[in-house]
Amino acid sequence: MPIGILLWCMFALLALALAAICIATRRYATPILYAASALICGVALFTASVNLIAGSPATLAFPLGLPWIGAHFRLDALSSFFLVIVNLGAMAASLYGIGYGQHESAPARVLPFFPAFLAGMNLVLMADDAFTFLLSWEFMSLASWALVMAHHRAPETMRAGYVYILMASAGTFALLLAFGLLAGPDGSYGFAAIRASHPTPLLAALVLLLALVGAGSKAGLVPLHVWLPLAHPAAPSHVSALMSGVMTKVAIYAFIRIVFDLLGPPQWWWGIVVLMLGGASALMGVLYALFQTDLKRVLAYSTIENIGFIFVGLGLALAFRADGFEAAAALALTAALFHAFNHSLLKSLLFFGSGAVLTATGQRDMDALGGLIHRMPITAFAVLAGCFGISALPPFNAFASEWLTFQAILLSPELPQWGLKLVVPAVGALLALSVALAAACFVRLFGITFLGRARTAAVASAHEADKFSLSAMLALATFCLLAGIFPGFVIDAIGPVIQDVIGAHMPTQASVPWLSIVPIAQSRSSYNGLLVFVFIAMSAAMTATAIHILASRKTRRSPIWDGGFPDASPVLQYSANSFAQPIRRVFGAILFRAREEIAMPPPGDMSPARLQIHLQDIIWDVLYVPIASAVGFVADRLNIFQFLTIRRYLSLVFVALVTLLLVLAIWR
Amino acid sequence: MHGIDFDIAHLLAGSLVLVSFMMLYQDRLYALLNIYALHAVVLSLSVGWQAHIQDAPHLFITASIALLFKAIFIPIVLHRMIVKLGIHREIEAVGSIGLTMLVGIGLVGLSLAVMLKVTAGADLVAREDIAFALSVVLLGLLIMVTRRNAVSQVVGFMSLENGLVLAATGAKGMPLVVEISVAFSVLIAFIVIGIFLFRIRERFDTVDVRALDRFRGEQR
Incomplete structure (x- = not known):
């Protein structure tokens, strides 16, 4: 049992x-x-x-x-x-x-x-x-x-x-x-x-x-x-x-x-609430993530983005279900659950990778890392797989689930309510934007941390993680790849859940030829993870071979341009903040009140000028600071109740009792 | 159940409320203790009458507990304690007597208004008894609130307990366990507060609870 x-x-x-x-x-x-x-x-x-x-x-x-x-x-x-x-x-x-x-x-x-x-x-x-x-x-x-x-x-x-x-x-x-x-x-x-x-x-x-x-x-x-x-x-x-x-x-x-x-049974407007919260989470999460330099905080904010993605799927399922589109609801819920599964694998993998980096270098700040691919090649490989996955690149798993979510969004014109007809595509646009930004975010994460040259001495002498950690990471990376290549099996495994919750389920994918997935009908859309994987693997192999044959035997004298690094200092590399600058300027100015400031040293001081970036968390300032100050105010006022005399406490009990009795006498 | 049975039960319970009123304005400790003894005697009479009309012999035990402990033992011990503490000559300011009495009358009116409404379907004797019992409880609380001296607060607390016993015995079929537990709780409270009083006395040379507030640095 x-x-x-x-x-x-x-x-x-x-x-x-x-x-x-x-x-x-x-x-x-x-x-x-x-x-x-x-x-x-x-x-x-x-x-x-x-x-x-x-x-x-x-x-x-x-x-x-x-x-x-x-x-x-x-x-x-x-x-x-x-x-x-x-x-x-x-x-x-x-x-x-x-x-x-x-x-x-x-x-x-x-x-x-x-x-x-x-x-x-x-x-x-x-x-x-x-x-x-x-x-x-x-x-x-x-x-x-x-x-x-x-x-x-x-x-x-x-x-x-x-x-x-x-x-x-x-x-x-x-x-x-x-x-x-x-x-x-x-x-x-x-x-x-x-x-x-x-x-x-x-x-x-x-x-x-x-x-x-x-x-x-x-x-x-x-x-x-x-x-x-x-x-x-x-x-x-x-x-x-x-x-x-x-x-x-x-x-x-x-x-x-x-x-x-x-x-x-749900009401149709429930879907709107959930969709809007999900879309906001997806965009805000990834924007927050882009502006962080702490490795683990980037990952935490990226979780918010993915949770938003999952909630969009749930909101769609609610909307479709309220209007009686069982099949579409099944598709949306499948996408949400599939993405939940994928995200659990990917985020575990990425946090393991950041843990390995943290143990090896003692650093979580991206601007202090760099060049770790030379010192920790296997970790770098596993984290790269995780970055591919979470940026929703085919043939990895998150691509399949996010693709399914978009398929469900494309069914929204069938919904009868105008509110939903308008909100769903808008949320879809938000999702598309956040997926693109997520890709930028993880290019930044991987590039600053693992590529380039080491920015500190501790990083330059880092050691590869132990074999238990590595095997956990590689196992998860393999799961991610397999779930991406064979999404049909995962969808079929989710089938009973959807049948239980919605009362319908997506068509069985294992019977589709060539391991494709077909969410609605062959005429509308289909995706074949295996085909994409084979194509990518073959074209990459062919390119590598071609380069190897054609290019690498030639001895080349390096030009004076030095490959963009005229100075040998690693500080001159692209940093995490400089990578995020264009996006920060476009999106951060309003949402985060991002300001850049050049702090000049006082005259006579030989230290360099510094570019300082100020970000404000509007949600914290608008929502939480007032709540905290209100609670503090009330607590201060109630504080005197802690220091009353015995008689006053007795009087309080007495007055409370009499008041309750009065209420009872009047109300009954 | 009408006629003389009901009338006497009503009379006794009403007397208990009356005695509570008498306790409200006593500003000397001896007088307060004597009235408390009277309170306990009236309670035991009332419980005894309830035992008679309900034909419940175990209530006689409760009545005798009330008589022995509350009317004789506790007042005697408190008398001695007052002599030992040397506060038998103290006069306690109880605030304006007229105002306290008016508040007390308001409380009795309130408890009658609440209880007669709430217990609309219940037995007539029980209804009256519970309404009076609530009055006694509220008056006991009022005594505790208006006093500064720890001994008179103890007395107020015990008169409050008397009200609880009255409520417990007024309803038919209340098992003996309840009464015994109530009696014991009074005893324990009495012992604990007695010890507490001596501790306060040892430390502050007074049983005025304002001393405690001064000790906490809260002069009010």
Whole structure:
């Protein structure tokens, strides 16, 4: 029984967390614990994949938790699919951790929470009542918070942890309210009972908004994304990979579970809300990413962009479903889930790569790196594959999923509402723009970090990562390539999920000849990853051969021009900020109030003039600063209540009691 | 259940409220303690009458607990404590008596208005009893709020407990456990607050709780 095996796995992970508390300081603890968690996640991954392909929904109830509710677990296609994502990422992160964890300065702060975090994410996916769901959700949040705070002495980590725990609490609170509304006055917190009830349109809209706040804040939807670029880089790199690649997918799951499964039939305008938030996230995320120089922050912001992409898919699915276009809804949801899967692989891979660079050089700032392709060739190769993938270049996986999203967008003229007819193409344009900018962003990331020449001495003497880390990265890169070459199999694997959620699914792709994928009809569009791959491989090989034969035997004298480097100093190379300058000037002037300033030294000072760049985060200034100052104001006013005399406290109780009685007397 | 049974139950519960009013304006500690003893005697009479008309012999136990502990034991011990603390001559400012009484009358009116509405379908005796009990509870709170001396706050708290006992016994079928627990909670509160009083006294040479505020640097 798969659900039993999976729950045993979670039990094992929790036991591992307890064991880690006892032995975390020993030297042998790191490899043993990570290997054990990789093994457990492997078992869970296998069980979930088998269940996804050929499984029927199963439920299991434990007499734990609240007395009259208990703890209910359920395993259906949707949770199986997300269990595959979570456990694949978790397994890779554990494998990576075997090597990466050796460099950890405080393993006792990471080892116990790592398996607990994995267990929390898995339990969220299997929960079948609101209480278990929220408990697991909060457990996941707190475990990840503890991991973020692993290196808690750094001031930016403290700030990150503070912002994260605030946003996580607010998100959980929103979900709590959403489930409260769904459960209704009878307090039926089981998902089966919630599914059977039908909320009024107003109530359903409220639940949608609360789910957007709750799941969106965890996923990193603009404008609830502020914690993400702070917290994800602060954690150890394999945890960053999990948080960015996997935990955001748990949030997507929560959104799908609530809005598609529990909430009943959607209204057409729900799609507009989700689409607009998704489009804004995609564009803002990638613009933010372009202006960062911290490697891990770039990746965190890129997560926001991809989450936006996924939410656009979800919004399209909602819109199509509300209007009864089951097939189109199936296409959009497939695209969203496929992209979620791809992004979990790609973002884990890229965070692993940044972790390898961080261990080798001690640097996260791109402007201090450079030329690492010579020192870390295999890491560079894996990261290059990840950059190809996340820039949506064929034949990698993200191309297939983003292409499917655009296919769904192209179906929008069939929608009857003018609101949707207008919004969907606009969001499509936003997506197209953000895909192009993402490509620029990752050209910049790879080029500044791995190409050119080393900018600091530590980088020049960097060493290649250990073989566990490398194997984790290469495995993920292979998965990315395979999913890109054979997207049809992934789409077919997602089929049961879509059938469950929408009630229809995309045509089976395995039967299409030559491994093409045909989302709607052969006459409209088709894509063949294998063909593209073969073409690219062959043309690249032919070009390389031609160059080799024709060019490289000739001895050439180098010209005086020096290949663009007249001075030998590496400072003169293209830097991360200079690469982003054109885009910053075009987009940043309004959205980020970007200003460039030349700081001249005072007369007589021989130091060079510096170009300074000032960016302002408008969302932070407009949305969060007023909230923070309002809370601070109210807290200051309420502070006196902490220092009252006993009599005044008694009087307060007395007055409160009398007031309540008065209300009762008047109101009844 | 009409006639003399109901009338006497009503009379006793009403007397309890009346005695609570008497406690409100006592500015000497001895007088306050004596009135509290009277309060407990009226309570035990009321509970005893309830035991008689409800035909529930276990309520007699509650009545005797009230008589022995609350009407005799606790007042005697508090008397001694006051002598030991040397505050038996102190006169406590209770604020304007007229105003306190008016507030008390308002509270009784409020509790009657609330309880008679809320318990519309319930047994007549229980309704009256619970309404009076709520008045006694509110008056006990009012005593606690208007006093500065820790001993009189303790007395106010215990008269509040008496109101709870009245409520618990007024309804039919309330198990004995409730009464015992209430009695014990009073006892424990009495012991704890007694010890607390001596600790305050040891440290500050007074049982005026303003001393605590001064100690926290909060002169108000």
